[in-house]
Structure formats: C-alpha cells, structure tokens
Amino acid sequence: xxxxxxxxxxxxxxxxxxxxxxxxxxxxxxxxxxxxxxxxxxxxxxxxxxxxxxxxxxxxxxxxxxxxxxxxxxxxxxxxxxxxxxxxxxxxxxxxxxxxxxxxxxxxxxxxxxxxxxxxxxxxxxxxxxxxxxxxxxxxxxxxxxxxxxxxxxxxxxxxxxxxxxxxxxxxxxxxxxxxxxxxxxxxxxxxxxxxxxxxxxxxxxxxxxxxxxxxxxxxxxxxxxxxxxxxxxxxxxxxxxxxxxxxxxxxxxxxxxxxxxxxxxxxxxxxxxxxxxxxxxxxxxxxxxxxxxxxxxxxxxxxxxxxxxxxxxxxxxxxxxxxxxx
Amino acid sequence: xxxxxxxxxxxxxxxxxxxxxxxxxxxxxxxxxxxxxxxxxxxxxxxxxxxxxxxxxxxxxxxxxxxxxxxxxxxxxxxxxxxxxxxxxxxxxxxxxxxxxxxxxxxxxxxxxxxxxxxxxxxxxxxxxxxxxxxxxxxxxxxxxxxxxxxxxxxxxxxxxxxxxxxxxxxxxxxxxxxxxxxxxxxxxxxxxxxxxxxxxxxxxxxx
Numbered sequence: 001x002x003x004x005x006x007x008x009x010x011x012x013x014x015x016x017x018x019x020x021x022x023x024x025x026x027x028x029x030x031x032x033x034x035x036x037x038x039x040x041x042x043x044x045x046x047x048x049x050x051x052x053x054x055x056x057x058x059x060x061x062x063x064x065x066x067x068x069x070x071x072x073x074x075x076x077x078x079x080x081x082x083x084x085x086x087x088x089x090x091x092x093x094x095x096x097x098x099x100x101x102x103x104x105x106x107x108x109x110x111x112x113x114x115x116x117x118x119x120x121x122x123x124x125x126x127x128x129x130x131x132x133x134x135x136x137x138x139x140x141x142x143x144x145x146x147x148x149x150x151x152x153x154x155x156x157x158x159x160x161x162x163x164x165x166x167x168x169x170x171x172x173x174x175x176x177x178x179x180x181x182x183x184x185x186x187x188x189x190x191x192x193x194x195x196x197x198x199x200x201x202x203x204x205x206x207x208x209x210x211x212x213x214x215x216x217x218x219x220x221x222x223x224x225x226x227x228x229x230x231x232x233x234x235x236x237x238x239x240x241x242x243x244x245x246x247x248x249x250x251x252x253x254x255x256x257x258x259x260x261x262x263x264x265x266x267x268x269x270x271x272x273x274x275x276x277x278x279x280x281x282x283x284x285x286x287x288x289x290x291x292x293x294x295x296x297x298x299x300x301x302x303x304x305x306x307x308x309x310x311x312x313x314x315x316x317x318x319x320x321x322x323x324x325x326x327x
Numbered sequence: 328x329x330x331x332x333x334x335x336x337x338x339x340x341x342x343x344x345x346x347x348x349x350x351x352x353x354x355x356x357x358x359x360x361x362x363x364x365x366x367x368x369x370x371x372x373x374x375x376x377x378x379x380x381x382x383x384x385x386x387x388x389x390x391x392x393x394x395x396x397x398x399x400x401x402x403x404x405x406x407x408x409x410x411x412x413x414x415x416x417x418x419x420x421x422x423x424x425x426x427x428x429x430x431x432x433x434x435x436x437x438x439x440x441x442x443x444x445x446x447x448x449x450x451x452x453x454x455x456x457x458x459x460x461x462x463x464x465x466x467x468x469x470x471x472x473x474x475x476x477x478x479x480x481x482x483x484x485x486x487x488x489x490x491x492x493x494x495x496x497x498x499x500x501x502x503x504x505x506x507x508x509x510x511x512x513x514x515x516x517x518x519x520x521x522x523x524x525x526x527x528x529x530x531x532x533x534x535x
Contacts, residue, residue, distance in 0.1 A: 044427070045427060045428050047430065048413075048428040048429060048430050048431070049428070050413065051430060051431050051432070052414070055464060055465060056464075056465065057465075057468065059462045059464070060414035060415065060461075060464070061414065061415055061460070062413075062414035062415075062419055062428075063419070064419075066420065090414070130417065214505075320414075320425065320428065321425055323420060323425075324419060324420045324422065324424070324425035
C-alpha cells in the first residue's frame with residue numbers, strides 16, 4: 001500500500017481528523033529526557049486508550065501486524081502482564097522471552113540477543129534487566145523501538161507515567177501537588193523515575209526515609225529530603241511508600257523491620273492525620289505490615305488497584321506512540 | 328480569528344495556498360444541513376431509534392447541528408456521539424509521526440440502532456471505512472448511513488454517501504476546507520489549490 005494516497009490535495013485521513021504528535025520519539029528509556037509536553041502527550045493518549053478499555057470489545061487494530069517482544073531478565077508480574085495485555089488490546093503480536101531457558105544461558109550477549117529478536121521481526125522490545133543502562137544499550141544497537149521496563153536501580157518510566165496518570169485522573173492536576181515518596185528511595189528505580197516525571201510536571205516531591213536509604217546525591221529543582229514522616233504527612237496530596245526488602249535490615253541499612261514501621265510505616269494512625277482528599281499509592285509488590293498496613297492498602301483513599309488498571313492504558317499509549325516511529 | 332488564518336494554522340508549516348475560493352457560504356451550509364435533516368427524517372420515517380455520530384474533528388459540530396434541526400422538525404432529541412478513528416486508520420506506522428488519538432464517546436448502546444455517521448468531507452472513503460470498523464466494535468447497529476457536507480469525489484473504496492450537502496468536482500491538487508463556527512469562528516467551505524497538503528512530512532513523501 002502506498003503512503004502517497006494521503007499526500008495529494010485534501011485528505012480525509014490526513015491531518016484534518018488527527019493532529020500529528022509533537023515530535024517522533026523512538027524509545028522510552030528514562031523520564032529525564034521527556035519534556036513536559038512529551039509526558040502530557042502520553043497521559044492524554046492514555047486517556048483515549050482508557051476509553052477503549054471501557055468498551056464491550058476491548059480491542060482496537062492500531063498495532064495490527066506489529067510484533068512486541070517482552071524481554072525480561074528479571075522477575076515481574078504486573079509490568080510484564082500489563083505490557084502483554086496492552087499490546088494485545090492494540091492487536092499486536094506478543095512474544096514473551098525470558099532469560100532462563102534461552103541462549104542467554106549459553107552466554108549470548110544482550111546485544112546479540114536483541115539483534116536476534118529484531119531479525120525475527122520484533123518492532124518493539126520491552127526490556128527489564130538488573131543492570132542499569134541495559135535498555136539504552138539495546139536501543140543503541142537493535143533496530144527496534146525500546147521500552148525500558150526497569151533497569152537496575154536506574155529507571156522505570158512506564159511505572160512513573162502510570163503513577164502520574166493516576167494522580168492526574170484522581171486529583172485533576174499535577175502542578176503544585178505535594179508527593180511524599182517514603183522508604184527505600186536509594187534502591188528504587190520507580191522513585192527515581194517518579195522524581196524526574198513529577199518535578200518536570202511542576203509537582204513538589206519529598207523523599208522521606210532513614211538517611212541510609214536516601215540518594216543524597218540526587219538533586220533536582222522541586223525535590224527535597226525529609227527524615228521525619230510525621231512532620232510532613234498532614235500536608236501531602238499523595239503518599240507513596242516503597243517496598244522494604246528484608247535484605248535491607250540484614251545489610252544494616254535499617255535497624256529492624258519493626259523499628260522501620262514505627263518511624264516510616266504507613267499505619268492507620270498516620271493515615272488518620274492525612275488530609276481528607278489525600279491519596280495513598282504503592283508501586284507494588286507490597287510487604288503488608290512493614291511499609292504499609294494491610295487495612296490502609298485497601299482503604300478508600302488507596303488507589304493501588306487503579307494504578308494497576310491504569311498501567312494498561314499507559315502502556316497502550318507508549319506502544320502506540322513508539323510503534324509508529326520509523327527506525 | 329478569521330477563517331483563513333486558522334486554516335493556515337491547521338496546515339502547519341506546509342506550502343501556503345496559491346489561491347482559495349469560497350464554494351459554500353454560511354447560508355449555503357445552513358441550507359444544506361436543513362435539507363439533510365429533512366432527508367434523514369424522510370428516509371427513516373422519523374428519527375426514533377436514530378443515533379448521530381460525528382467523526383472527529385469537524386464532523387462533531389455538524390452532527391450536533393443536525394441533531395438540533397431534527398429536534399425542531401420532529402421534537403425528538405437524537406443522541407449524538409463522537410468518534411475518533413485514529414486507531415482504525417489503514418496507514419498506521421506508514422507516516423513519520425503518529426497522529427494523536429482523540430477521545431471517542433458513544434452515549435448509547437449502538438446495537439439495533441440506525442447510526443448516521445457525519446463527516447465534513449468525503450474523499451477517498453478511507454476514513455469512512457475506518458469509522459465503520461470502529462462503530463462495529465461498539466455493537467451491531469441495525470444500519471449505518473453516511474452524511475457528509477461535501478463529496479469531493481476520487482473514491483478509492485466502494486463507499487457512497489446517503490446524504491450529501493454539495494457535490495464538488497475537484498482535482499487531487501486541490502484542498503477542500505470545511506470551516507465551522509464552533510472551531511474556526513465562521514461557517515464556510517473553501518476550495519484551494521495547493522501543490523501538496525501542508526503536512527510537515529508530505530513534501531518528502533510526495534515523491535514516492
């Protein structure tokens with residue numbers, strides 16, 4: 001089929017019905033290279049995708065004939081399934097690849113693996129890897145659009161975008177919001193991407209936790225550190241605890257899980273001091289009873305479940321916006 | 328805002344029109360919509376069971392105006408939906424930038440209803456084809472009819488309109504611009520000679 005069809009004269013399928021995207025973007029690797037307009041565009045596209053999810057037939061043909069490969073070198077439930085559902089909702093073909101049982105065990109390099117997947121027809125590679133920068137390496141070397149689904153402690157842009165989307169959908173804006181990210185910020189790629197995305201959109205981010213778990217060399221306009229959660233919790237629009245891994249106590253970064261909960265756990269008593277319209281979010285998976293009490297996680301101000309369902313709309317938007325970019 | 332400056336803005340940084348001619352005035356547009364409303368009621372023997380669906384962008388205000396006229400004629404409020412066909416286009420991934428997906432809102436279950444699709448210009452028939460696919464994802468309408476303000480010919484698919492405001496013979500080098508007061512500040516239909524449609528990428532693609 002020829003693209004010539006719509007370039008002559010007037011076009012029904014030209015720009016009259018649909019505005020062109022602001023600028024073509026090949027990959028989604030990290031939110032620090034997304035402008036406020038880029039983020040806005042993803043959030044607005046996700047809103048249109050949410051409408052597809054509300055239909056009796058939750059499927060649109062937008063990515064028909066495109067191949068999306070889920071390439072996960074680390075375990076994942078919600079991110080991997082969410083990307084798979086998103087790709088299928090847009091009629092793409094989805095291939096799931098995990099390092100275990102593949103040629104990776106025979107010593108194949110990341111770049112060779114990615115090139116193999118592209119030779120097999122991959123148009124989009126979604127990659128999760130324990131090494132920071134893995135997605136960037138693939139993006140530079142493979143001829144496909146790359147989405148970073150988490151690389152080491154570095155970035156997890158689709159999670160941050162769905163967090164931004166959830167806040168905007170619930171509160172109606174991002175500018176001026178006060179968001180506390182509580183806990184193990186140092187080891188969290190979710191927190192890092194959220195800091196970039198939220199500050200870019202004009203929100204104020206407070207990173208709260210024990211000094212051993214805060215990334216003191218991360219400095220951006222619009223963010224600050226705070227050790228005392230009780231001093232700030234009454235002023236927040238959003239409180240987002242992060243998962244505390246048991247190894248952090250064993251490694252000496254926190255005295256004990258019990259002491260952590262006493263100082264930084266999102267308990268029912270602390271929630272009672274939050275503003276009436278403030279939200280509780282959690283990127284998952286949770287450690288109930290440590291960073292968040294189980295009854296808080298299911299309370300009316302918790303939007304943890306809508307974060308998961310909004311994740312599908314955000315990933316549909318990312319796939320749609322990236323899959324059309326020529327390589 | 329005058330219609331002309333807005334049309335130029337819509338066309339981005341493409342070549343400017345070498346000439347433009349008004350082929351329908353605001354009065355002509357009003358009369359054409361009034362006649363289409365009468366034809367819709369006559370053809371369907373009333374307007375019960377009818378749903379108007381406007382195709383984004385300029386089909387939507389046209390559908391709303393048809394609904395107002397049908398209310399005047401038959402004293403029935405016909406539901407109006409908005410349809411974005413972007414995800415159903417047949418050229419996704421063939422352009423250097425993805426067009427943005429707009430919102431779709433169909434206020435009623437379309438199953439068993441007679442749908443009148445409303446668009447500003449009928450040209451190749453490709454957006455009507457995409458709209459048919461999109462609508463059928465919402466249910467099984469009893470029938471789908473097509474109303475357009477301008478039919479400019481050059482069909483590439485077996486699609487014909489049921490209601491036409493004006494048939495306008497055109498060449499491929501011409502651009503038909505429908506202006507509506509809700510978006511452009513005034514009603515008019517203009518025909519303009521342009522070397523290629525003013526989309527930023529069309530220049531390089533035109534050689535293919």
